[in-house]
Amino acid sequence: MKIEELFTVEGYGVVVTGGASGLGLAFGEALAENGASVTLLDVDADALETEVARLTAEGYEVRGEVVDVTDHDALDAAFEAAVRTSGRLDVAFANAGIDPGPGFVGAWAGADRPRNEEGAIERYTDERWNRVIDINLNGVFATIRAATRHMRPQRSGRIIVTTSLAAIKSEAVIGAAYMAAKAGCAHLTRNVALELAAYGITVNAIAPGFFVTNIGGGHAKDPAQQAAIAKEIPMHRVGFPDDIKGLALFLASPASAYVTGQQIVIDGGWGLGIAD
Ligand SMILES: NC(=O)c1ccc[n+]([C@@H]2O[C@H](COP(=O)([O-])OP(=O)(O)OC[C@H]3O[C@@H](n4cnc5c(N)ncnc54)[C@H](O)[C@@H]3O)[C@@H](O)[C@H]2O)c1
Structure with a gap:
C-alpha cells in the first residue's frame, strides 16, 4: 500500500457518540475532513444542530442524531439508521462521557491541595456512582455491542474507545466512579479486541490526559487552571481537541491495521511524572 493510501478514510461510514463537543467532535471532524460519512450522536440537541450545520456548510458529509448512550435501544436504532445512510459502518467511536464530580482532593495542582469531603469514598452516593458508570462504562459497552452487530457480519471495522489517563493511574482530584469506569473500558477494549481479531475488527482505546473541552461545565x-496544570505536564501545555485528530485518523485508517487491543496515551507526557 502506498503511503498516501495508509491514512485514507474516504467513503468510510463513521459513528461517534458524544460527537457534538470536545474530543468526539474532533474525531468526527478529523474523519469528515478526510472524506468519511460521519454520524454524530449526542444528548445535546443544540450543540449537535450547531456543529452539524457548521460542518455541512464547510462541505463535509456529517449528520447528527439526538441519542442518550444510556438508552441502549435508541443507540441500536441510531447505528441502524447511520448504516442505512452511510451504506456501511467502518469506524465507531465509543466516546460519550461525563465529568465524575469531585475527587477526595479539591484542587488539580499546586502546593495547596485541600481534602474535599464531598468526594470522600464513604460519602459517595449510589446515585452518583451509578450515573457515571451508566454513561462512562455501560454506554461504552452498549456502543461496542451496537457497532459489532454490523461489523462482525461484514468482517471488518474499527472500534475506538475514549478512556483516560485515569484508566492507568490513580488521581485524587477525579471521582472514584470515573476511575473504575475508565479502567473497566480499558480492559473491555482488550477483551473485545481478543474476541474480534479473527473477524478483521480492531478495538483500541485513546487515553487522553488534560484536554480543554466542555466536560464538567467547561472548567x-x-x-488559571490550565496554567497550573501545564506546570505539571512535561510538555508544559494542556491539550486541545486538534491535538487528538492525528491519533484518531491513525486508529481509524489502514495505517493501524495490525494494531489491536491497545490503549494509546496522549497527554504531553503527564503520566510520566513531573520533569521541571
Ligand atoms: N477533556 C479531557 O481532559 C478528557 C480527559 C480524559 C478523557 N476524556 C474523555 O473524553 C470523552 C469526551 O469528553 P470531552 O472532554 O470531549 O467532553 P465534552 O463535554 O466536551 O464532550 C462530551 C460530549 O458527550 C455528550 N454526552 C454526555 N453524556 C451523554 C450521553 N449520556 N449520551 C450521549 N452523549 C452524551 C455531551 O453532551 C458532550 O457533547 C469522555 O469520555 C471523557 O471522559 C476527556
Missing part, C-alpha cells in the same frame, strides 16, 4: 477552559 478546563479556565486559564
